[in-house]
Amino acid sequence: MQITTTVNGTEVTRDVEPRLLLVHFLRDTLGLTGTHWGCDTSNCGTCVVLMDGEPVKSCTVLAAMTEGHEVRTVEGLATGGTLDPVQQGFMEEHGLQCGFCTPGMMLTARALLDRSPDPDETEIREAISGQICRCTGYATIVRSVRWAAEHPAEAAASDIKAAEEVPA
Known part of the structure; x- marks a missing residue:
């Protein structure tokens, strides 16, 4: 299936498998490896990203669920070369x-x-x-x-x- 989402301020459209987890979409499809993959059970919180400004554990969110939403990763914290x-x-x-x-x-x-x-x-x-x-x-x-x-x-x-x- 095709999804369009905004990641760190940039709109991206990709073909994804419907069951692909957001953590894998970010790391493997977009190459944003700052999001870490820890326990895969939502217990550790290492995979937290922001979706529409709210923290979500990306190991429990399907990439397809981000359709039309904004996702922010650690790579998107700094702006214009200035640290958050x-x-x-x-x-x-x-x-x-x-x-x-x-x-x-x-x-x-x-x-x-x-x-x-x-x-x-x-x-x-x-x-x-x-x-x-x-x-x-x-x-x-x-x-x-x-x-x-x-x-x-x-x-x-x-x-x-x-x-x-x-x-x-």
């Missing part, structure tokens, strides 16, 4: 260690900050509660999100323009 405050916060506050959960954490944080620009620690922990990090103990992730909340003007926070082009 969430990305900058993860650098400033050392919010990652191995980096496997980081793309999903960053997108969840972006959605939280778009909805609640000044979240407290409890709100941040609740927002990321659906994602597993086996390295950090979450303290640095929470500090990273707080940093981003305190520095919203450091980058174009919610602009969905692509930092990298989606392959044609």
